[in-house]
Amino acid sequence: MLKFLLKGILRDRSRSLLPIILIATGVLTTSLYYSFIRGYERISIDGSARYDTGHVKVITRAYAEELDEKPYDLCLLVADEMLSKLNKEYPQLNWYERIQFGGLVDVPDAQGETKVQGESAVMAVDLSKDSDELKLLNLSDALRKGKLPAAENEVVISTGLFKKLGIALGDDLSLITATMYGGMAVGNYQVTGVVEFGIPVLDRGMMMMDISDARQLLDMNDGVGEILGIYKDDQYHWKESEAISEQFTKKYSDPNDEFSPVMLPLHKQGDMESMLSWMRSAIFILIGFFVFIMGLVLWNLGLINGIRRYGEMGLRLAIGEHAGHIYISLIEEAILIGFLGSLIGTAGGVGFGYWLQNHPFDMSHYLSNATVMMSPDVSADVNWFSYIVGFIPGFLATIVGAGFAALAVFRRNTASLFKELEN
Numbered sequence: 001m002l003k004f005l006l007k008g009i010l011r012d013r014s015r016s017l018l019p020i021i022l023i024a025t026g027v028l029t030t031s032l033y034y035s036f037i038r039g040y041e042r043i044s045i046d047g048s049a050r051y052d053t054g055h056v057k058v059i060t061r062a063y064a065e066e067l068d069e070k071p072y073d074l075c076l077l078v079a080d081e082m083l084s085k086l087n088k089e090y091p092q093l094n095w096y097e098r099i100q101f102g103g104l105v106d107v108p109d110a111q112g113e114t115k116v117q118g119e120s121a122v123m124a125v126d127l128s129k130d131s132d133e134l135k136l137l138n139l140s141d142a143l144r145k146g147k148l149p150a151a152e153n154e155v156v157i158s159t160g161l162f163k164k165l166g167i168a169l170g171d172d173l174s175l176i177t178a179t180m181y182g183g184m185a186v187g188n189y190q191v192t193g194v195v196e197f198g199i200p201v202l203d204r205g206m207m208m209m210d211i212s213d214a215r216q217l218l219d220m221n222d223g224v225g226e227i228l229g230i231y232k233d234d235q236y237h238w239k240e241s242e243a244i245s246e247q248f249t250k251k252y253s254d255p256n257d258e259f260s261p262v263m264l265p266l267h268k269q270g271d272m273e274s275m276l277s278w279m280r281s282a283i284f285i286l287i288g289f290f291v292f293i294m295g296l297v298l299w300n301l302g303l304i305n306g307i308r309r310y311g312e313m314g315l316r317l318a319i320g321e322h323a324g325h326i327y328i329s330l331i332e333e334a335i336l337i338g339f340l341g342s343l344i345g346t347a348g349g350v351g352f353g354y355w356l357q358n359h360p361f362d363m364s365h366y367l368s369n370a371t372v373m374m375s376p377d378v379s380a381d382v383n384w385f386s387y388i389v390g391f392i393p394g395f396l397a398t399i400v401g402a403g404f405a406a407l408a409v410f411r412r413n414t415a416s417l418f419k420e421l422e423n
Contacts, residue, residue: 020341023394026294027345028352030390034283035353038381039360041279045236045266047199050136051123053269054228055093056241058086058248062258063225067269070100072218072225073180076261079224086227090244093229096133099124099214100225103177105207107165118164120157120207122175124214136230139195145169146193149210156193158206167191175207179219187217229263241265287393294397330406331399338398342391349390356380 360379
């Protein structure tokens with residue numbers, strides 16, 4: 001029976017071609033959209049974790065209340081002791097010390113007078129030769145000119161700041177800021193290199209220095225602004241990060257001490273939770289919308305097709321075929337059409353997804369004024385769910401649409417069949 005129905009579908013394209021095209025288009029769009037959102041989510045998490053939030057972050061209670069302002073004066077003291085505890089208790093993560101602060105960059109002329117000034121956001125990390133930060137921040141690939149700092153009082157600056165200041169490699173500059181106690185701090189540094197991360201918020205005006213130089217400048221000694229934790233498999237584990245954050249905070253934090261440490265998971269920092277929740281919700285909203293719209297469209301196509309095949313249905317009823325058997329045959333046709341359309345659509349969606357995964361496109365032009373830490377290279381992320389996220393809804397929508405449309409068979413008036421046939 002299925003072989004007979006398949007031959008009918010392939011030979012009579014007027015009743016199968018348009019539904020197959022519609023189903024394939026919807027399934028392709030859903031599968032590709034899911035893979036794209038997955039890729040966007042992965043890139044957003046990866047960029048934010050490496051450069052700002054970590055998968056988890058340890059800071060003081062007071063710092064957490066003003067997290068977006070990076071209040072390094074509310075830093076975590078006795079950082080080495082805390083780092084040792086974190087490495088021992090949470091070995092599944094790598095831990096990195098960071099200090100982030102702002103300052104005024106002053107470039108002197110030959111007479112020592114100010115030639116140009118500019119604001120800069122400073123990121124202080126461990127830049128020693130054996131530091132994991134070099135790999136984490138992709139500093140070797142980000143370096144555009146010169147070299148990374150290898151001695152005290154050496155810094156690298158971003159391409160945007162380099163152009164703004166109009167300086168050359170090897171030039172000296174002064175960084176004017178405040179110590180953690182509020183006093184004025186001035187440091188003199190030599191520019192050894194220029195970096196470009198491809199992240200507009202960093203490339204516009206960032207300076208990077210070794211964390212030991214920052215501690216000396218800010219009078220911070222054994223203090224640190226933030227300690228970031230990154231999972232060793234580079235994957236963000238949402239539930240686990242939330243669980244260990246609650247465990248750590250309960251163990252080490254004192255609600256009455258604003259300088260006691262707390263741990264925040266990535267999705268609890270800034271707007272990350274709302275953004276990630278929106279991405280995940282958007283996928284299921286799309287699937288529900290797709291099933292509803294495709295079911296409605298295919299229902300109408302089934303009704304139109306039923307009108308065109310009105311005589312055929314009447315003849316089959318007139319020669320004694322039961323209405324239930326006709327209904328089942330129409331559903332079987334829909335199953336074959338839905339399977340073919342969903343198969344074609346899934347192949348196209350997954351194929352485009354893999355191509356986009358291997359050939360990311362640059363969105364830096366659209367992110368020039370962005371304030372979030374994310375790479376401008378957007379790609380897809382194809383996984384096992386990419387194969388079924390469009391296939392199953394497309395297949396079900398076809399059956400649902402055909403099921404409602406085929407109910408018209410039971411409304412045929414048997415008494416008028418022979419009169420219809422005579423006409």
